Amino acid sequence: MIDWKTINEEGLLAPTMAKDFPNLPVVKSDGYFYIGADGRKYLDFTSGIATENTGHRHPKVIAAIKDQVDHLVHGPIGIINYESIIQLAKKLKALLPEPLDCFFFGNSGAEAIEGAVKLARHVTKRQYVISFLGGFHGRTMGALSLTTSKSKYRRHLPVGANMTYQLPYAQITETPRGLDHDEYWSEHVEKNFERLFNHQVAPDEVAAVILEPVLGEGGYVIPPRAWLQKIREICDRHGILLIFDEVQTGFGRTGDWFAANRFGVTPDIMAIAKGIASGLPLSATVSSKELMEQWTVGSHSTTFGGNPVACAAACATIDVMQDEGLIENARRMGDYALSRLLELKGKHPSIGQVRGIGLMLGIEIIHPFTGKPNGEGLMNILEKCLEKGVIFYLSGNQGEVIRMMPPLTIDQEHLDTGISMLHEALTEYERELEPLKAEQTI
Template identity: 40%
Template sequence: MTSTDIPAGAPGGRLPQRRRIVTEIPGPRSRELHARRTAAVPPGVGSVLPVYVTDADGGVVVDADGNSLIDFGSGIAVTSVGNANPRVAERVKAQADRFTHTCFMVAPYESYVAVCEALNRLTPGDHEKRSILVNSGAEAVENAVKIARYATGRPAVVVFDHGYHGRTLLTMTLTAKNMPYKQGFGPYAPEVYRMPLAYPFRWPTGPDNCGPEAAAQAIDQITKQIGAANVAAVVVEPIAGEGGFIEPAPGFLPAIAAFCKDNGILFVADEVQTGFARTGDLFACEHEGIVPDLVTTAKGIAGGLPLAAVTGRAEIMDAVHGGGLGGTYGGNPLACEAALAVLEEIEERDLTGAARRIGEAMLPRLRELAAKHPAIGDVRGRGAMIAIELVQADGTTPDPVLTAAVARRCHEAGLLVLTAGTYGNVLRFLPPLVIPDHLLAEGLDILTEAFAKEAAA
């Protein structure tokens, strides 16, 4: 099956923007490469789909056997502007011709400063800000905690159920889900405390009560168990990512932010997965008007190159002594040039608007699908960060088996989708913000067919 191609040279048009299946998935060449991988790479490094990519652009990923798959994953919300965005590629190539590394802590360069200036301008709030650049989301979150502890002189950090913040020792501790992220890797870092998240679909008294009740419970537990005066920071994802794209019930985040402000606690918004237009706002915390003290970003910031950042109030960021922050590769010049290109793409192509349009196209289709299949217990998300939660016949028990089966059928048909959720029962959709409309519609057709086949099986 093919779809109308975008003309060559158009955005996302270097490769034909169509699904094309020429072998089974994975095909023979991918299976050969997988055999090599098995002999060279430990099984602890997993992959969603064992097809080996040779090319990608716009809304498609091409594997070693020539199959062209529709991309509903974006490298986990990384390639929002496309896998081979021309502006990103050109700036990276030009920088590589000049120099690839000096270490900003040894001999600095303008692009690092320019990225920080842009983050200071674009993140929520009109207060004076500073930014530092690092390599990954986990490193950004870890630095945010370091900065918060230093600036406040307090030890405790509060996080929430279903949260995911990384795989380093500290961020693994902050992460809620045990398997596969924490199992066997303890003991964990001290002074980390976990509170209930406002999870509307699973809140005992129903979604209407969820926001205020969850906030009241969290505040009560912080006050009783830790003492507000001992808390350096509350770290929270405005939409829980790996936990299942859980959008906290309205009012929850503002109540937590107000509690933080009243008690000298720093509110840290982990925007690693939600940032840079993914949710239809430039940053997800803007949806309820929250102005964080610190914001962590990564993933979509640099079009696939490793870059992350911590941006915060100037007086907080400036508190740390000279030499206390940094890293050898943090703010690498290639990644900085890529980030500047990404920010230009977001602004000039109105990718926040594109994300909203993706959500407007996907959510009605998914709600129609849920009406036909009771196994879809919840449809949720904002912008181009959308999910469905699958349950058993009782309407609440998680169904990770069905989730895996539907994902497998999508993969076999040429649609790359991801799973998520604390219970492994969520299908999440993160299409590139530049995906053509016809590929988005075709991907939803494939998902619909996958559910029909599972229901008939």
């Protein structure tokens, strides 16, 4: 029997991950819930950080995994071939916008990003890549050169030297009053690119522009459609490939199969992972066959990528999402949850902006006296939520945004339960601040 109280003291697990919030000992998961070692059920509004979009241990996904294990556990693809990977490629092709129809399967989101950047550089014969401030693309060395959600991720690591450039990500609150929304954002991003091209790197040396169509780790920031459309236009103008990092936004999270569909902008290359296989490690770098055919044979490979069991789980995941109408449910429940959270904002001075698209919801926590981002307060609130039996997660540059990402199977009853617990936690937190408020007014 494991002594959960002392497990971290033993030093068996690297503390860079082992002590992340909430570090909750869990013995089982089921549907919307984790079952803790303490016997309690915890409503999970993290979905394994947006991976188990079909909920924990969906019976049809589990059945597909068990059936595949009885036949074939490991590839590797290229040495052998197998049905589940071919079936998955066909299913994905039917879901993705044209002309994204060719797949390199890996294990993680960072791998998909590495593949996307390698492909772009190989095809264009250019070396530089432009990413956006606040973006998170992974922590392998190549992906880390593009990641700017937090400076601590890059500390002591000389990543991206002379290889990457960053531009500001769109922030809706920046739009000046009285200006046309679309016109402003089109001109805004055009000027940012123009400044970069004039002063730092020529456009004909840029292989790719990479971005998250909705910021994940960076705080669930939703950009204007016109901003994304203008970036597509700029890339086309200069022969630059556009990469969408849909690791977190893919597979229904934003209320469509992919955020590209919601914004009406199709990238040249897409990186997908997380929700693809209901919790099993799987990812893909996706592009047109025309681009993939320019990637020299053997210049990129994998041992475990596209594992037969993970591919079988992914096929079952897609079937479940289609059969149970989870895309539609994500939109409907996402709209409902956003309306409830906006009601909370009106009741709690600790809530700043509330942002949401589908079941990708961000709640900014601010100090009620200063209005400044309040990461310390957020952790206090998350701990109170955990005590009540619901798990949220954090995001944002200063850890100031509550990340709410329930499974796409969620119903209104359980949304109400979790949001009510958040309301109670916020009320308790703000009550604790009341004595300090009196001091502020003296």
